[in-house]
Amino acid sequence: MDPVEAFLLTLCRYLRDRGEMVLGMARAAGQEKLLVSLYGLWRRHEAEETGFLKFMDIVSEILNCEDCLERLKEIGIEEFRELDGEPYMVIDIDKVSRLDCKHILGEEEG
Secondary structure (H helix, E strand, C coil), X not given: CCHHHHHHHHHHHHHHHHHHHHHHHHHHCCCCEEEEECHHXXXXXXXXXXXXXXXXXXHHHHHXXXXXXXXXXXXXXXXXXXXXXXXXXEEEHHHHHCCCHHHHCCCCCC
């Protein structure tokens, strides 16, 4: 699986479980951007499905692929950064909210 597809699959699983709460609180606070720990995504990664042994293997491949980074920026994943030794991503709340996670997760009706 393409690293961006693998990342989005894992991100959408996270958003399905926590997105409404996390994005809702950020919007209520008037935030446009949000710093999200990648630890929350690790638990939702399935190696058999993505072909990547660890979630951070996906992130490492993305960080070494300019095209991958650009594709993620288009959908609201602005950057990856480390803070106090912990991996995070900075997201644009409005763009990430528009992700079609039902399609990505194969949960479309009909």
